[in-house]
Amino acid sequence: MSADYRYHADVIRRHIALVPGYDALRQRLSVDVDVGADTLAQVLDAAAVFAEDVLAPINRAGDLEGCRFQDGRVLSAPGYSGAWKQLAEAGWLAVDQPAEYGGQGLPSFVNAACRELFDCACMAIGMLSGPTRAATQVLLEFGEKAICDEWIPRFVTGEWSATICISEADAGSDVGRIRSRALPAGDGSWLVTGEKMWTSFGDNDLVERIGHFLLARTPDAPPGSAGLSLFLVPNRVRDADGDWVSNGVTPRRIEEKLGLHGSPTCAMGFEQARAHLIGHPHRGLSQMFVMIQGMRLMVAIEGVGMAFGAVQMTQSYAETRKQGGDPAVPPVPIARHADIQRQILGMASRVEVLRGLVYEIAVRLDAERMAVDEPTGREATRSRMVTQWLLPIIKASCAEAGFEVPNEGIQVLGGAGYTREWPLEQWMRDARMMSIAEGSTGIQALDLVHRRLRRDRGESLAAFLDTATGEIASADPGLATSALSVLDRLRKIGAAFLDPQSRPRDAEAGAVAFLNVAMLAATAWIAVRLASDDKDDAIAKRLAACGRYWLSDVDLKAAQQEKLALIGAARLAEYEYL
Template identity: 45%
Template structure:
């Protein structure tokens, strides 16, 4: 499945989504032809402009020179072409210069961009995501000025949260913002793990930064959100410095910076001490972006493995010529497992994009709220298993290639390196598991989970006539997942015991979603034997995995407590 085939599958999967059809009913002028034109154009720019960057940028890397970060030379023309063609604003509001198209359509394009050059695409991901925070919370003229400059690619943006002693533990952020007598805010502190914290592709970089304001309370409630440009309005330096670049396993074409802010002029965004909730407009998009990054790498890895297995000849009867390795049962098994995971992830991210569209744009407040609850439940799962699937599929592709896959002759080793970070940044696996347990199951009283079950059961009912056996197996997976949710809900008083099962609950949620999307693959397969087989396999794998997850939540705590450091 090359770039054009990926387009066809994305459009087929969207067409099978009831949520997508509701989105199309709300979007004036959006039809199948327009959707196809947009995603085909994304495939074209991905294959012809972005893909040629990927290997050379990985080899060249980034460097600091005369106090500024230098990116691979080819990035400059690529950024001008990518941004100039409007790809940063696919789903951004039209009054800010965006195209106002659905997020689900943007997700279909994003998987193509990241399939081609994930490291390059990280700048665009943060830049476009920042627009939604500014649109929701910034005052004029900053809202319009910055949004329009970001969407044209003239300026760029980062998400600037982590500090040396405050990664996921944001309540310990120490960077401070103080307001002078003239009303100007100034930020001082250090931030780390900042992707594209500095670079030479745009003259101005705006850091969407969390800082503690004055004598504000400790914890996340004392954090405010600021836009901190690297230059002042007249182009002078603004006390923002990239101190060093991290030496990383992968994503060599994306500079990861340690940043220092010294009395840097800053623009307060929204209300004081309400920074983290406001920043979630950006974090939400960064999480689905991470899922799309994983899907792009998974689909690229799968395609390389399929092509290699069809061409590489080895084995067979000694007296006969060797046969392509895809004739061997174990290779067929590996390819099928890769395909089932990759295609289901692709289907899930498109579904999530449509749910997020309905949560933002449906005219009925009750429908918006329902889809917002569902999206909140699905996002931790998408973020984590997008990353997991990207890495796992790249690793499996290397296995198909054998020793050749371990060399730089083929890009699968780069895909493996690039994918490893995906289950770490934007909230590591453990954080996503705890979010699902504490917030989505306990605090929200499982509202999103109940809506998820309703949507999944509607699809099961629709598939019963044509695919009764697989529909029944999908229902079984869902029922066991819901029963696990009830069991963990009853354990709220035993918080530590339940938290030992949080990772298993996260995996169980993925099993249920996998079965749901596996059933969808079967329903859209038509005469595509590989797609139908991938769907059938995913349901069967989910049926096995859900049992394993339930069993893991029942492991006694004394198996873990010995690893608690004392003193």
């Protein structure tokens, strides 16, 4: 049984329409770019067809057969080469790429919507397109024009791809311990030597050339993360005869993983590999964060896409699987049982409030890039604060949902869900990496506490609370009450963590619980929006029901997490006895 991608596309469209900033963005873009309802419907309907006809069929083969490492090269999973070619030829790699480089120039929220459909169908191949798109953003902001002119058009056509090369054996999230070195070559280029790991599609046979965006140290670099510079290291270069030859970039192996078997995760070696410095020396980490920020939103989209597929599959199964009821009459669909309804409602409401938050952020990012309504001074700053506050929340929350929702679906299907006959087990395995990659859940929680809360003394939190409260205040009090209570809990925890008497360890020990309360506050805001939609069609009714269900116990969940956030350090005293 496959997901209903057309329905999936319709639900995404309704979410976009509900984002308050969408109309302002659409009106601003209407002179050059049409992203109205009709155009959006055409694009997403076509994306749904592509997901169903091209990507979904290769997903299972990619999982069962995976990639191979042969004669020092990575060979892609069956069907991937043809799918990648079609992805490029149909223009799906170009959706939000700049028009001057051959892209379609659409806002990024349109790409996010298409990507959600594609990730539901085959997340593994998206592990190639995602970093490549993020690389364009880095080059546009920091790259020299000649580099942009050479690389971006080929990213758009799918001829070349990009990777993120950060982690090393003893330097994962602790990037300040990176040991890769870059020496000046004397002609303006650099020579990079080092070993990297966890590189998605670090080598592949789908593209002609791969550009590795790599963090390394120059000879004069200070210690720690402040000494890192960002380099673009091609895997191949042209020789004197114009032929492609190795640039000293070698895939060492591909990892054997729990899931994502169609996406090769490579250990990479760089030996005197010729490289281009991107941006300024010793500012590599902050520059790389442009790429990482895009990748974190990509993870959130992946999580929502696969979680929604799991909801669809679970609900379809429950409505056709017959079991229980009065033994004197035929059995009833298990969807009629209260406990099954509870589970499916929990799954569906979680996905819909998180999806609403994803498109709130996606539209905000476009509006900020394009200066919609041109807010000035403090208004613009506070708008950016809200977006930056929400990014670690959405990355962590959707990553967790991407794994947990399919897991809950397996519970509903019972023994059937535990088999490969149904896709839930693959979605669960594929999604498990999401809460690890691009910064684990714990890293996102520390980011929220230290970089978003403590660094600006609570201004980002205040900006978020003002924005959410402003919208909720106009809603029906019956919907708004629980949401406002959760926002108040978040405010209180933030104040406690900002108290001068509070130790950093106190906040760190309660950081994940604080992140959970922040997620509940953000999703309560979105739940009120969904529940307030008074349209009479089936999708509006679905979203409103999900919003109401989420609000029914959101304050209870927040109260539990509030307690955990405030006693985190005290609880850890027990660790010494382990």
